[in-house]
Amino acid sequence: MSHTLAALSTAAPLAAGWTIHGLWQHRLIDRAERDELTGLPRRAAFEKNAARMLRRTGRDVVAVLVIDLDGFKQVNDIHGHAAGDTAIRETGxxxxxxxEPLGTAARLGGDEFAAIIRCPDPDTLRGELTHLHQWLCSPVTYDGLPLPLGTSIGAYPHTTGFGPAVELPEALRVADEAMYGVKQTGGGWAITHTPTPAYRTVNGRRDGRRGTDLDTAGGTT
Known part of the structure; x- marks a missing residue:
């Protein structure tokens, strides 16, 4: 009995040490997977979680979003990079x-973000996009001044359990096309229901306005 108690008393601190070590490693990994400015997941962590959501079964609508700020360069040029950082941080x-209650989001880089959400039906998705666009376009204050920012959002929905599986890179490409198309018309949001052929414009971005079935709402900026 005494040998058993001695062994347990020796193992307890070791187990506690490994637990603390494991928590410390988990925090380091989590910190490395997050963008320093916004705290959002970086691309790799987002892609892992998003791919998992696309593979789930059910009858919900899973929508992949690409979000880009409008007027961000002007904010940097006029108000400085600290103001730009404030805008990025608040957007994040x-x-x-x-x-958070619907899925997950990430910062892809610069003023471009991505998200994936799960909704019960297309009407709910439209309502969520309208809410998100209005919120992201509401003023961000820096040094007592409102920063003039708009937002363009492209979304590609997929109803899980119907048709062939959707791969995340393709969903992001199509959502990016929709985002770029609505950005060219002044901002807002667009849902594209039909993938487009992979070709590029002279700007190096694919043009989401051609060959797609778009459900759009105009911007307010």
Whole structure:
């Protein structure tokens, strides 16, 4: 009995040490997978979670979103990079809060973000996109001044359990096309229901306005 108690008393601190070590490693990994400015997941972590959501079965609508700020370059040029960082940070905060109960979001780089959400039906998706667009276009204050920013959002929905599986790279490409198309018309959001052929414009971006079935709402900026 005494040998058993001695062994347990020796193992307890070791187990506690490994637990602390494991938590420390988990925090380091989580920190490395998150964008320093916004706290959102980076691309790799987002792609892993998003691919998992697309593979789930059910009858919900899973929508992949690409979000880009409008007027961000002007904010940097006129107000400075600190103001730009404030805009990115606040956009990330709003996007994370919006996406949290529905899915997940990420910062892809610069002023471009991505998200994936699960909705019960297309009408709910439209309502969520309208809410998100209005929120992201609401003023961000820096040094007492409102920063003039707009947002363009492209979404590609997939109803799980119907038709062939959708791969995340393709969904992101199509959502990006829809985002770029609505950006060229002044911002807002667009849902594209039909994938387009992979070709590029002279700007190096694919043109989501051609050959697609678009459900759109105009911007307010």
């Amino acid at each position: 905060r709003r996007l994370a809060q919006w996406a």
